[in-house]
Amino acid sequence: MNIEEIRTLIAQDMESVDKLIIQRLASEVVLINQIGHYIVNSGGKRLRPILAVLSARAMGYTAERHIDLAAIIEFIHTATLLHDDVVDASDLRRGHETANALWGNEASVLVGDFLYSRSFEMMVDVGHMRVMEILAKATNIISEGEVLQLLNVHDADTTEERYLNVIRYKTAKLFEAACQLGAIISGSDATQEQAMATYGMHLGTAFQLIDDVLDYSASSDDTGKNVGDDLAEGKPTLPLIYVMRNGSEEQATLVREAIEQGGLEQLDAVMAAVQATGAIDYTAKTAREEADRAIAALSIVPDSPYKQAMISLANFSVERSH
Numbered sequence: 056m057n058i059e060e061i062r063t064l065i066a067q068d069m070e071s072v073d074k075l076i077i078q079r080l081a082s083e084v085v086l087i088n089q090i091g092h093y094i095v096n097s098g099g100k101r102l103r104p105i106l107a108v109l110s111a112r113a114m115g116y117t118a119e120r121h122i123d124l125a126a127i128i129e130f131i132h133t134a135t136l137l138h139d140d141v142v143d144a145s146d147l148r149r150g151h152e153t154a155n156a157l158w159g160n161e162a163s164v165l166v167g168d169f170l171y172s173r174s175f176e177m178m179v180d181v182g183h184m185r186v187m188e189i190l191a192k193a194t195n196i197i198s199e200g201e202v203l204q205l206l207n208v209h210d211a212d213t214t215e216e217r218y219l220n221v222i223r224y225k226t227a228k229l230f231e232a233a234c235q236l237g238a239i240i241s242g243s244d245a246t247q248e249q250a251m252a253t254y255g256m257h258l259g260t261a262f263q264l265i266d267d268v269l270d271y272s273a274s275s276d277d278t279g280k281n282v283g284d285d286l287a288e289g290k291p292t293l294p295l296i297y298v299m300r301n302g303s304e305e306q307a308t309l310v311r312e313a314i315e316q317g318g319l320e321q322l323d324a325v326m327a328a329v330q331a332t333g334a335i336d337y338t339a340k341t342a343r344e345e346a347d348r349a350i351a352a353l354s355i356v357p358d359s360p361y362k363q364a365m366i367s368l369a370n371f372s373v374e375r376s377h
Contacts, residue, residue, distance in 0.1 A: 056360075056367040061105070064364055068108045068122065069101065075126040079173060090154050090166040094133055097151050102262070103233045104129045106368070110237025110251050113361035120240050123181050128233045130174040131194060135201075135229075137167035142201070143288055185239050193232040200224025209289040211311040215296050219260065227259030234258075250352045254365065257349035262372045264342035267292040269377070271329045286325060289317035293341065295325070297334040306332060339373065346373045 062069065080091040104125035111121035137154055139145070141163050146156040155163040171194065178187050203221045207213045234255030238248040270285050271294050285292050291314050299307045306328040313321045329335060346369040356362050 056364050058367075058371055061109075061364045061367060064360055065105065065108050065112070068112070068125075069105065071119075071122045072101075072104050072108065072125045072129070075122055076129060079126060079130070079177060082169065086158070086162060087166055087169050090137075090158055090162060091133075091170065093157070094136060094154050095129070097148070101129065102368070103132050103229055106230060106255060106258075106365075107233040107237055109361050109365050109368070110234040110255075111241055112237075113356055113359055113365060114238050114241035114243050114247065114251070115357075116237065116241040118240075120181055120183075121237060123177055124186065124233075124236045124240065127174045127177045127181075127190065128229065128236075130170045130177070131190070131197075132229055134167040134170035134174070135197060137163045137170070138201070142205070143284070145284065183240065186236060189232050189235055189239065193228050196224050196228045200226070200228065204290070207291055209315050209317060211291060211299065211314040213291040213296060215293060215300075218291065218293055218296060222260050222263045223256065226263040227256045230259030230262070231255035247355060250355050253352040254349045254369075257345045257352065258369050258372055261342040261345035261349065261369070264293060264338055264345065265373055265375060267294055268335055268338050268342070270294075271326055272335055283319050283322045283326075286313055286322060287317060287319050289314050293338045294329045294334040297337050298325075298328050298332050301334075301337075302328055302332040342373045346370065 056064070076095055077092075080088065080095065082088055082091070107125040107128050108121055111124075136148065140148060140153040141155050141160045144155075145153050147153065153163075154166070174190075178190055181187075200221055200223075203217075204225055207217065207221060231252050232255070235248055235252040238251040243251070267285070270282065270292065286295070295310050295314060298310045302310070309321060309324055309328055313325050349369045350366050353362055353365060356365075
């Protein structure tokens, strides 16, 4: 299946998710409505709520609570984006100006807080303690991942292991939660629940690794953000870690200094080193291995169009150009 066929498969469910998102965004505070609608409608892939829907359907779920869970997952994700863009001082996301660029940091942080608290209101409405437990733990781990990433900024001694740990906390955890929740509300057994969680964790890791690839190999028109953003912020992502470990002394020194100083003065030279050392291929290969682990985790899930869609999403995560 391609991504459009997947969207068609769950079109009715996702229409319900979008309606619920708009409904629960509503606030008497006009600025919350403005910023919330702006970022939710700014062209995201809706990948995390799609996973919540697919995982529930793949496990035979026929009721409606997966709609609530998908909307909750999207609210948590949107809140993290608002906070991320403030921390990173980003001015472009998905090809649009960021909320903080338009309304300021204070408004963006506070609306992110609103979305977090609204998502917890919605969790209470679902009325399932295990759902509350998974989502509460996930939001906590995501926050820890944000702090871990902050500690790695401008640290050229960040190892691949440390970096992958940040990804699993900051990005993959919400993928994992989305898939695990689909199994939980379906009444799946512990083995199936763990299989879904494992799929989500490896898929989320693969997805972020390809984002790292695109930061050094795609244009801003393709990615919807500024090329070299990670380098400008002094973030030691996997392509840079690979250059420092496997490149020449000159290439390693160049990248080390670029990470420690931040900025884009050496962007062209760093991108040349990333290409010359095979760092892009290595990162893409690592992402492919993660996607394959995600697919393997689904082996115990009964075959269905929804399972096939999840396999296709794992392949899409590493084959995409944006």
